[in-house]
Amino acid sequence: MIKVDSYKIISDLEKRHIESLAKRGYRIDGRGFKDYRKITIETDYVPKAEGSARVFLGNTQIVAGVKISIGAPYPDTPDAGVITVNAEFSPMAAPHFEAGPPGEEAVEVARVVDRGIRHSDIIDKQKLAIIPGEQVFILFVDLYVLGYNGNMFDAGELAAVKALMNTKLPKYEIVDGEVKLVPEWTLLEIEDYPVSVTIAKIGNTLVVDPNANEERVLDSRITFALNSRSEIVSVQKGEAGTFTVNEIEQAIEMAQEVSPKLREILKA
Amino acid sequence: MALFKYPVPEKLIDENGLRIDKRKYNELRPISFEVGVLPQCDGSAYIEMGGNKIIAGVFGPRKVQPRHLAHPNKCVIRALYRMATFSVEERKSPAPSRREVELSMVIRNSLEPAIFVEYYPKTLIDIVVQVLAADGGTRCASINAASLALADAGIALKDLVSAVAVGKVDGKIVLDLNDIEDKEGEADLPIAVMPQFNQFTLLQFDGNMTKEEFLNAINLGLEGIQIIYQKQQDAIRAKFAYEYSNSGELTEKNEREDE
Numbered sequence: 001m002i003k004v005d006s007y008k009i010i011s012d013l014e015k016r017h018i019e020s021l022a023k024r025g026y027r028i029d030g031r032g033f034k035d036y037r038k039i040t041i042e043t044d045y046v047p048k049a050e051g052s053a054r055v056f057l058g059n060t061q062i063v064a065g066v067k068i069s070i071g072a073p074y075p076d077t078p079d080a081g082v083i084t085v086n087a088e089f090s091p092m093a094a095p096h097f098e099a100g101p102p103g104e105e106a107v108e109v110a111r112v113v114d115r116g117i118r119h120s121d122i123i124d125k126q127k128l129a130i131i132p133g134e135q136v137f138i139l140f141v142d143l144y145v146l147g148y149n150g151n152m153f154d155a156g157e158l159a160a161v162k163a164l165m166n167t168k169l170p171k172y173e174i175v176d177g178e179v180k181l182v183p184e185w186t187l188l189e190i191e192d193y194p195v196s197v198t199i200a201k202i203g204n205t206l207v208v209d210p211n212a213n214e215e216r217v218l219d220s221r222i223t224f225a226l227n228s229r230s231e232i233v234s235v236q237k238g239e240a241g242t243f244t245v246n247e248i249e250q251a252i253e254m255a256q257e258v259s260p261k262l263r264e265i266l267k268a
Numbered sequence: 269m270a271l272f273k274y275p276v277p278e279k280l281i282d283e284n285g286l287r288i289d290k291r292k293y294n295e296l297r298p299i300s301f302e303v304g305v306l307p308q309c310d311g312s313a314y315i316e317m318g319g320n321k322i323i324a325g326v327f328g329p330r331k332v333q334p335r336h337l338a339h340p341n342k343c344v345i346r347a348l349y350r351m352a353t354f355s356v357e358e359r360k361s362p363a364p365s366r367r368e369v370e371l372s373m374v375i376r377n378s379l380e381p382a383i384f385v386e387y388y389p390k391t392l393i394d395i396v397v398q399v400l401a402a403d404g405g406t407r408c409a410s411i412n413a414a415s416l417a418l419a420d421a422g423i424a425l426k427d428l429v430s431a432v433a434v435g436k437v438d439g440k441i442v443l444d445l446n447d448i449e450d451k452e453g454e455a456d457l458p459i460a461v462m463p464q465f466n467q468f469t470l471l472q473f474d475g476n477m478t479k480e481e482f483l484n485a486i487n488l489g490l491e492g493i494q495i496i497y498q499k500q501q502d503a504i505r506a507k508f509a510y511e512y513s514n515s516g517e518l519t520e521k522n523e524r525e526d527e
Binding site: 045046047048049050052059061063065066067068069070086088090091092093094095099101140142144146147148149170181183 | 271272274306307308309312319321323324325327330348350352353354355356357359362363394396398400401402403
């Protein structure tokens with residue numbers, strides 16, 4: 001994906017406007033600093049996917065689907081199944097997107113969502129092993145961004161986790177060392193419900209869930225994935241700005257404050 | 269490898285002349301449209317046709333980048349057809365396939381005749397189609413949705429383009445093939461038409477038919493297309509009736525707006 005640079009450039013006027021609003025305690029779309037945009041989630045959206053979800057976060061829209069196949073495990077974890085996350089930004093998601101292989105932005109989203117899932121132990125991967133060392137279930141979680149209006153990370157995490165929450169695993173039997181799948185399904189066991197909270201630093205103000213305009217003016221952003229016990233399981237600091245220790249502490253507190261609300265929406 | 273190979277029914281048409289999804293030979297699958305679903309696009313539309321779920325977005329007419337691709341007398345049309353990895357039984361590789369490249373071209377060629385291209389010299393119109401769920405006949409469903417997205421973008425059109433696949437199943441000519449009929453049937457004939465003029469903009473064929481069967485199939489397709497055309501018109505009317513109504517009621521769509 002190639003970016004047309006002009007789109008990234010926001011006028012100095014608008015940048016100063018957003019910054020001065022932030023200083024006075026306001027945001028450009030009228031939200032409070034700890035408010036998310038409206039979140040809508042549809043599940044079981046794609047019949048041929050083993051699990052799926054469609055998430056709207058304001059005008060940000062992501063469809064996630066899970067496909068399952070059987071393959072060899074990684075050599076360093078022979079008795080565990082595999083989960084991989086991919087993200088693709090459709091050119092329809094924003095006027096400046098171009099068709100092509102995933103760019104660094106899409107790869108970052110996929111990697112950050114992947115880590116949030118991986119390190120929260122959402123699934124006991126040992127249970128995905130069919131014949132340890134030989135054959136395991138491989139779960140492909142694919143994210144399609146259909147609307148790009150900021151904060152792909154949190155929307156992506158919601159979509160991926162929700163899709164896994166309704167993923168069906170086929171039953172199997174092992175006959176003479178060969179795996180035979182039975183066309184009966186069990187729901188994948190979910191052991192944790194990680195959510196991710198992205199916080200933008202605009203001037204010296206921290207706000208959650210930046211929209212596209214805020215993303216263009218922010219100095220720096222930080223994404224926390226938190227498990228159900230409000231422990232931090234992954235962090236990604238993004239863009240070229242900086243954070244002080246105080247700001248990091250403040251950001252963690254914000255993330256811990258808003259994450260239960262997100263989890264409630266996720267579990268609903 | 270797909271997880272399961274589901275058995276194909278021995279007979280695709282039963283003794284009462286009904287198809288595997290209980291349709292008659294000349295019956296369409298349930299079809300519904302929604303226009304204006306993507307706020308970031310100049311025009312957009314969503315279609316559900318049987319089990320197909322497809323979204324189409326249009327940008328333009330806009331500046332051509334790189335500029336040497338611009339045409340002095342008309343706009344350049346670019347179409348992209350993409351299938352989600354999870355839209356089909358066996359996970360599709362995320363890399364663009366030859367099929368996707370061909371269908372992108374086929375969709376462009378089906379829609380371009382309906383556009384007053386000479387109204388927009390030196391510009392570009394981008395059509396992006398994303399298949400989220402596939403159930404046979406995705407190219408036709410894509411054309412139906414993309415044509416509405418063009419209209420939604422306010423691009424001058426000679427007509428909408430309506431498309432459907434006709435085929436031969438167990439020796440019988442049937443309308444609007446589903447996934448299994450598409451794969452197991454004897455012939456597949458996707459067509460797209462500008463219904464006001466009965467001009468064909470898409471005609472592909474795979475399989476085996478006599479001349480009589482072929483002409484029968486085309487006529488059956490045209491019957492189906494009239495119904496689809498009506499539904500497309502209803503969908504676009506519904507959107508603009510909504511936009512210009514003074515009710516001021518807060519709908520779900522309104523709440524989603526955050527820019």
